[in-house]
Amino acid sequence: MNTDQRLAYLVQSAADAIVAIxxxxxxxxxxxxxxxxxxxxxxxxxxxxxxxxxxxxxLEHFQTNIEKVKAGQSVLNYHxxxxxxxxxxIEISLTISPIRNEQTRLIGISAVARNLSRExxxxxxxxxxxxxxxxxxxxxxxxxxxVDENGKITLCNKRTELLxxxxxxxxxxxxxxxxxxxxxxxKHPHYRKTYSDNPTERQMGAGxxxxxxxxxxTVFPVEVGLAPIRLQDRHLVTASVIDxxxxxxxxxxxxxxxxxxxxxxxxxxxxxxxISHDLKSPLVTIQSFLGFLKDDLxxxxxxxxxxxxxxxxxxxxxxxxxxxxxxxxxxxxxxKLNFEQINxxxxxxxxxxxxxxxxxxxxxxxxxxxxxxxxCDRLKLSQGxxxxxxxxxxxxxxxxxxxxxxxxxxxxxxxxxFTVADNGPGIDPKYHDKIFGLFQRxxxxxxxxxxxxxxxxxxxxxxxxxxxVESSPGFGARFSISISKNIKLTNEQRDDNE
Amino acid sequence: xxxxxYAQRKKVxxxxxxxxxxxxxxxxxxxxxxxxxxxxxWVQDGQMAMDFLKKRNGFESRSEPDLVILDLKLPKKNGHExxxxxxxxxxxxxxxxxxxSTSGAESDRTLxxxxxxxxxxxxxxxxxxxxxxxxxxxxxxxxxxxxxxxxKA
Numbered sequence: 001m002n003t004d005q006r007l008a009y010l011v012q013s014a015a016d017a018i019v020a021i022x023x024x025x026x027x028x029x030x031x032x033x034x035x036x037x038x039x040x041x042x043x044x045x046x047x048x049x050x051x052x053x054x055x056x057x058x059l060e061h062f063q064t065n066i067e068k069v070k071a072g073q074s075v076l077n078y079h080x081x082x083x084x085x086x087x088x089x090i091e092i093s094l095t096i097s098p099i100r101n102e103q104t105r106l107i108g109i110s111a112v113a114r115n116l117s118r119e120x121x122x123x124x125x126x127x128x129x130x131x132x133x134x135x136x137x138x139x140x141x142x143x144x145x146x147v148d149e150n151g152k153i154t155l156c157n158k159r160t161e162l163l164x165x166x167x168x169x170x171x172x173x174x175x176x177x178x179x180x181x182x183x184x185x186x187k188h189p190h191y192r193k194t195y196s197d198n199p200t201e202r203q204m205g206a207g208x209x210x211x212x213x214x215x216x217x218t219v220f221p222v223e224v225g226l227a228p229i230r231l232q233d234r235h236l237v238t239a240s241v242i243d244x245x246x247x248x249x250x251x252x253x254x255x256x257x258x259x260x261x262x263x264x265x266x267x268x269x270x271x272x273x274x275i276s277h278d279l280k281s282p283l284v285t286i287q288s289f290l291g292f293l294k295d296d297l298x299x300x301x302x303x304x305x306x307x308x309x310x311x312x313x314x315x316x317x318x319x320x321x322x323x324x325x326x327x328x329x330x331x332x333x334x335x336k337l338n339f340e341q342i343n344x345x346x347x348x349x350x351x352x353x354x355x356x357x358x359x360x361x362x363x364x365x366x367x368x369x370x371x372x373x374x375x376c377d378r379l380k381l382s383q384g385x386x387x388x389x390x391x392x393x394x395x396x397x398x399x400x401x402x403x404x405x406x407x408x409x410x411x412x413x414x415x416x417x418f419t420v421a422d423n424g425p426g427i428d429p430k431y432h433d434k435i436f437g438l439f440q441r442x443x444x445x446x447x448x449x450x451x452x453x454x455x456x457x458x459x460x461x462x463x464x465x466x467x468x469v470e471s472s473p474g475f476g477a478r479f480s481i482s483i484s485k486n487i488k489l490t491n492e493q494r495d496d497n498e
Numbered sequence: 499x500x501x502x503x504y505a506q507r508k509k510v511x512x513x514x515x516x517x518x519x520x521x522x523x524x525x526x527x528x529x530x531x532x533x534x535x536x537x538x539x540w541v542q543d544g545q546m547a548m549d550f551l552k553k554r555n556g557f558e559s560r561s562e563p564d565l566v567i568l569d570l571k572l573p574k575k576n577g578h579e580x581x582x583x584x585x586x587x588x589x590x591x592x593x594x595x596x597x598x599s600t601s602g603a604e605s606d607r608t609l610x611x612x613x614x615x616x617x618x619x620x621x622x623x624x625x626x627x628x629x630x631x632x633x634x635x636x637x638x639x640x641x642x643x644x645x646x647x648x649x650k651a
Contacts, residue, residue, distance in 0.1 A: 277571060277601040284600055284621050284628070285520040291625025292527070311520045431574065442573050 017092075019111045020099060021050045025066070028108060037092070037115060039085035050111075053082045055089060069098050069109050079116065079124055091116040142225075143241035147176045148234065151192055163243055165215035176239070181213045196235060199228030204239070212241065221248045267333070270438050271326070278439055278449075279322055282315035289315070318449075325451035328383070329438075332458045337377050339490045344418070345371040347382045348407055355389050362402035365389070369408040374416050375487045376463055384459030384467075387452040388420040388479050394448050396422025396477060415465055415482040427471040436467065456481055463487060510536040510640035513563035515547040515580065516598075517572050521621065525567070525598075528632030534640035539563065544575025548583055551590050563593065565639045568615075570599040570606055578606075581613045592646035594639065 001009075011018050011029070017037040020029035027050050030042045038045075038053050045052070054062045058081060065075045074097035081089050092113040099108040116124075137144055143160035145153055153171050161168055164179055171178075176192075177185045191205070204210060204224035212222040221244045229236040289308045296304040345367075352365050359365070385407075392405045406421045427435065427442065434440050436457045439450035453467070456479070460467040465482035512529065516522040522540050529536050539560060541547050547568070549555040566584070570577035577597060584590045594616045599606065602620040610618050619635065622628045 273601070273603060276603060277599075280600045280621075280623070281518060281521070281571075283623055285518070285524070287623045288524045288625045288628050289520065291629075292524075311523070315520060439571075440573075 015114070017113045019050065019113070020108050021111070022108050023070070023106065025049050025051065034113075037084075037090070037113060038082065039088075053084075055081055055083050065096060066109065069096050070106065072098060072106075074098070079120075082113070091121065093120060140240075141242075143239075143243075145171075145176065145239045145241065146229070147192075147237050147239060149196065149236070151175050151177065151189060154236065160241065163214075163241060164212060170215075179212055181211050181219050184211070192237075195226060195237065196228075199226075199230075199235070199237065201225075201227040212243070220245050264333070267438070271330075274326070274439055279319065282319045282322075285315040286312055322449050322451075325449045325455075329451050329455050329458070332380060332383060332455055332462070337380070337462060337490065339375050339377055339487050341373060341489070342376050342378050342381070343371075343373045344376075344381070344409065344416075345373075347378065347385065351382065351386050351389055355386075355393065358390075358393055360402060363393075363404070364402070365405045365407065367407045369410070371407075371409050371418075372411070372416050374483060374485070375489055376483050380459045380462055381483065384456045384481050385418060385420070387456050388418075388481065391448075391452050391456075391479065392420055392422040392424070392477075395443065396424030398424045412482075414486065415484050417480050417482045419478055419480045421476060421478040423476045426473045426475050427469060427477050428473055429471070432469050432471070435469070453479075508535070510534055510565070510636060511561060511563045512536060512538045512636070513547070513550060513566045514538055514540045515542075515544065515566065515572065515577070516540065516569045517542050518569075521569075524628060525632055528629050529636055531629070532633045532636040534636050536636055536640060543573040544577065544580045547572075547580050548575065551584065551593070552587075564645060566593055566595045567598050567635075568595055570597060570601055570610075578609055578613060581610065581615060585614050594643070594646070596635065596639070598635075 012031050014031060015033055017034035018029070018031045019027060019034050022028050027045055027048055030040070030045050035041055040053075051059065051062075061080075065078075068075055074095065076095045077093050078095075080092060080094050082092055084090055093116055094111060094113045096109055096111045098106050099110050101107050137157045140157060140159060143163040144155075144157045145160055146155035148154050153174055153176050156168060156171050160166075160171065164171070177188050180188050202225075204226050210222050210224055211219045213219055223242045223244050225240040227238045227240075229238060289311045293305060293308040293312070296308060348367060348371055352367075355365070389405065389407075393403065396405065397403050401423065404423045406419075408419050408421070410417045410419070431442055435442060436453045437450075438454045440453075441448055441450040457467040460481045460483075463482075464484035464486060467479070467481045469477055469479050471477035514522060514525055516525065519542075522542075526538060526540070529538055539550065541550050546555075547566070550557040550560060551563075551566075553560060568577045568580060572580070575583075577599065581595055581597075584593060584595060596617040596619060597606075597610045597615050598619045598621060600621045607618050619631065622631055
């Protein structure tokens, strides 16, 4: 047997399907394995174009490969699909390479194929799945990390880099604790241990507010989903991290709005209650004394008539005051805030001037410190201070000495504080909070309506501050209102566009 | 009226807790013309009402009232606070208390009854009604109503 014969047998008996085509694409050789793989007998396929066994959709791809081979390359072991006789498609692993003669001239193309084994198919599936998972993970909107049983990061995605500001190579191999704020870091290994004792798919830190630490040291709120991965000899955990900064802000805004709404609602209810109660009270007086007046006129009791008239007039003024103060209070809440740079010294001198007529001969109002220039709503701060001054005049009088009111301003890190102090009878500490409530009065004979301090507190609220009193009986009262330094100027540009 | 069999006590003693001076005057005048013989003590805020009932801070020598007529909207200590303090105090808990308020709000009425008021009256706007209310109130509590305890002679 000569070499040519041996080679022919070798090809003929090879376990792989071997097909040769000429440069025009027509089949010139077809071994036994090819007969069983493709279903065509040698005799019926020789001379026919190899396209017969290529699915139409892959023809273009097939042609590209042929061109590569014609150019001298081989295409090795690629997975593709062919059509058997009868139309059934089969998956194969194919190597195509040039056939050259003794002069190394290209005379044809060989195609060696084998049916893809189950393992081959699985391996291919796995490789495709890996690609898919890679793309999914990389494009996920969450930071995804895989952490091993020692707490070391073994894998992370692009989003993790963006969230925490580290490059992947700075993270992989490092303890996951590097992404946790230092104050909470020491507890984390314990939490990891608890989790690995009972690994389930769940949210991290039920009920706790979680935060992440960026490379630049900033801290941000996160939500973390955990899931265990059990491999044969490794117990890993995936952590899926979401930055919830925006959600938190939105939540806080919502809560703030809710609190504000609840407060407003309560006030509206108080208003309605008041109209039914406090406004009715002078009406009861008016109606009854009109009755007494009639009786007194009949009996000709002149002194009684005068007394009744006095009471009618007082009830009438009280009604007027109540309505006026209620309107003032509602205006504090209703009118739009306009924060501007204000010299509070000007406000106070205006107020002093307008209130001077209500002072007795020996009474005096003194400004004891320089008054600041600050950002506030001019009208509202003025209304607040006006109420404090009127309050001091109404309730701060003592029978023992002339009224002396001192106005001063101090400063803390975060706020300006204005204080109006009187030398009157003072207020028992147990009433210090109560008196800021709507229509709360400690002394009904002094003629106030119980609205003033509610207005003062409201003005403080509007300036992110508070209002309070320091006093003890016999030592006068010091009422203060604080105005936050954090108040931003009202943007006039924006107002114009509205 | 003469043939009615009612037991008029010698003099009925009222404690009026009312911050509005004109309202107090209306009630006083009403009681002056009332069918029953009565005496009236008047205090202007909730703190004074408690001092009166507890016989302290200047009220040491006052006598026990047969009925407390209590306004709700009061300085320092409101009517509900006074009522709950009375009911929580073993020496005062049985004293009859009638709320007399301008407020007819359900929340005020419900809370008053929860705090065990004996009656709740809304101040009438009408002059004649107010007069009649005071007369009826004093008559009812001064005659038909049996007191919790025998008054010490």
